[in-house]
Amino acid sequence: MANTAVLAATAGLSTPRIAGGPARHASRLWYRQPAREWIEALPIGNGRMGAMIFGGIGHERLQLNEDTLWTGGPYDPVSPEAREALPEVRRLVEQGQYAEAEALADAKLIGRPRTQMAYQSFGELRLIFPGPDGEAQAYERELDLDSAIATVRYTRNGIEYRREILASTADDILAIRLSARPRSAWMWNWPASRPKPMSRQMGRSSI
Incomplete structure (x- = not known):
């Protein structure tokens, strides 16, 4: 400290x-x-x-x-389902199914918990x-x-x-x-x- x-x-x-202070x-x-x-x-x-x-x-x-x-305390935010879901998210993007890709990524790829711990x-x-x-x-x-x-x-x-x-x-x-x-x-x-x-x-x- x-x-x-x-x-x-x-x-x-x-x-x-x-020393001279900030200019106006x-x-x-x-x-x-x-x-x-x-x-x-x-x-x-x-x-x-x-x-x-x-x-x-x-x-x-x-x-x-x-x-x-x-x-909080130390934690691993990586979703355990992310690796398996990633190829499907890529496939949906390649096919132009952006809404479906976004929904799947949001459900499977986003870290957990979804929000960062708060600074104190x-x-x-x-x-x-x-x-x-x-x-x-x-x-x-x-x-x-x-x-x-x-x-x-x-x-x-x-x-x-x-x-x-x-x-x-x-x-x-x-x-x-x-x-x-x-x-x-x-x-x-x-x-x-x-x-x-x-x-x-x-x-x-x-x-």
Whole structure:
């Protein structure tokens, strides 16, 4: 799990540079308020793991996903009737009987179960930023569709805060960069949680 999520305050990742922030152009999604529910959060991912970013002010919420965590257990989806039925499906196609070929393929060739197991939430990472209360000004969150960097920026108590989050394919990490202007010490807690208990079947035993 060491490579799964990293809080990064440094550069050096093999990904687009984030020091100057994303350029202002049309290829971005942007909003003037934090996400209130999951469907409003901004997604990032590298094909193996990802996160939904809510863009809160006093706290940040990242719902994490990782491609080895899913419902069910190991199984063989191959239909035991597929090998025997395949020549007949080919014959029907060659004869132009496409509807019959499709029906037979659907009944005999399709893997079982017919639907893939569902991915499960890897958990949630919350960044809590303690400090003096104050209404945020000039709030904006965005996802740059070219650089795949999600950014949250706002001003509170005269300090401009900025968070940049990306998923690096080359380095296989999720990285978060925190910055402020004028320079201010970032303070945060980062509790992690998962909504459901996890278990794994190992032969006749479960963990």
